[in-house]
Amino acid sequence: MNSNILLLTAVGVMFCSGCKTQQQKLEELGAVITVNEQSEIVEVFLDDSKIKDAGLMHLEGLNNLKTLNLSDRRITDAGLVHLEGLTSLESLNLDGTRIADAGLVHLDRLTNLQWLYLSRTKITDAGLVHLEGLNNLQILMLSDTKITDTGVAKLKRCLPNCTIAAFP
DSSP: OOSOEEEEOTTOOEEEETOOOHHHHHHHTTOEEEEOTTSOEEEEEOTTSOOBGGGGGGGTTOTTOOEEEOTTSBOOGGGGGGGTTOTTOOEEEOTTOOOOGGGGGGGTTOTTOOEEEOTTSOOBGGGGGGGTTOTTOOEEEOTTSBOOHHHHHHHHHHOTTOEEEOOO
16 A cells, blocks of 8 residues: 555645655755755755656756766766756756766756756757857866867857956
């Protein structure tokens, strides 16, 4: 017998006794979480966790999330689809993940991003087109990637107020 009990009220609101909250699911994956005064999740640090692509689905719907750190995790392009709706994100750390150019398409709607860390990834100049509309970017870290000086210069023209650090 299932220990999760669903209760439906007359107005259609569902309560689940024994069901895990989104925060509990993320914490089980090793997340360190910060909530605001309204108990909304605003920061998630998964850099010391066992998260993989499938686990990123637990981030969906975190409409007030400002900071997300996934550095050095086994995240690929396929997992980034779960980040598309996180439009309040201001800081995203993907350093040392397994993402490449194809995954960057999932970041182009994150227009509130101010800090984006993509160092030690497989991205190239071809993927930078997906970052050209991120006009609020202040810091973009691209060290130890396959980005060329030409790619950085082109992106800098699109994002003149962004500091771009790209070292071999």
